[in-house]
Amino acid sequence: SQQGEEDPQALSIQEGENATMNCSYKTSINNLQWYRQNSGRGLVHLILIRSNEREKHSGRLRVTLDTSKKSSSLLITASRAADTASYFCATDPYNYQLIWGAGTKLIIKP
Amino acid sequence: DTGVSQDPRHKITKRGQNVTFRCDPISEHNRLYWYRQTLGQGPEFLTYFQNEAQLEKSRLLSDRFSAERPKGSFSTLEIQRTEQGDSAMYLCASSLSEGTGELFFGEGSRLTVL
Numbered sequence: 001s002q003q004g005e006e007d008p009q010a011l012s013i014q015e016g017e018n019a020t021m022n023c024s025y026k027t028s029i030n031n032l033q034w035y036r037q038n039s040g041r042g043l044v045h046l047i048l049i050r051s052n053e054r055e056k057h058s059g060r061l062r063v064t065l066d067t068s069k070k071s072s073s074l075l076i077t078a079s080r081a082a083d084t085a086s087y088f089c090a091t092d093p094y095n096y097q098l099i100w101g102a103g104t105k106l107i108i109k110p
Numbered sequence: 111d112t113g114v115s116q117d118p119r120h121k122i123t124k125r126g127q128n129v130t131f132r133c134d135p136i137s138e139h140n141r142l143y144w145y146r147q148t149l150g151q152g153p154e155f156l157t158y159f160q161n162e163a164q165l166e167k168s169r170l171l172s173d174r175f176s177a178e179r180p181k182g183s184f185s186t187l188e189i190q191r192t193e194q195g196d197s198a199m200y201l202c203a204s205s206l207s208e209g210t211g212e213l214f215f216g217e218g219s220r221l222t223v224l
Contacts, residue, residue, distance in 0.1 A: 042218050043213075098155070
């Protein structure tokens with residue numbers, strides 16, 4: 001079953017603009033992770049934020065976590081064509097597996 | 111490159127045939143996971159191993175599916191008597207049980223059942 005829900009399902013922006021994606025989840029978590037998937041490829045880990053953290057940065061990525069609202073956001077600043085991909089959030093209500101949302105499909109127009 | 115590798119990358123088969131996928135995890139990783147992903151959806155957990163022990167199996171995994179990880183190294187996922195509904199991307203990932211929780215994925219094996 002899917003625990004996370006990403007919003008929007010699809011996002012199309014101009015190169016250079018910022019992209020924001022949101023993720024909501026249902027149960028308590030230890031951490032929340034964001035992954036990127038290029039079409040037809042495997043998933044690549046982007047960033048992990050722990051339940052006791054509120055914000056984390058990695059290069060052009062900024063992730064926030066609000067455990068009271070059970071939600072997270074991923075901001076990609078100064079988007080590039082190479083950022084075109086699907087982005088998934090994943091949570092760990094169980095120790096051994098991640099529960100995934102359906103993803104946000106991001107298209108960066110040149 | 112010593113990342114996770116999966117083989118084959120693509121498999122087309124006829125309904126009723128058996129197929130087997132192989133996954134070679136990152137060598138020092140003791141956890142190995144299988145996920146299934148259909149178009150437009152996130153990965154769905156199928157099963158996971160810690161070393162050679164299969165510790166959890168999803169209810170999605172019917173008795174036509176079997177996974178092994180002999181000697182705690184590579185893993186195989188076999189689907190017997192394939193059905194058209196089995197068409198999907200099968201993803202393998204590995205991690206360290208004492209790590210951050212980050213999963214390292216292979217490129218996946220795409221199955222098409224005709």
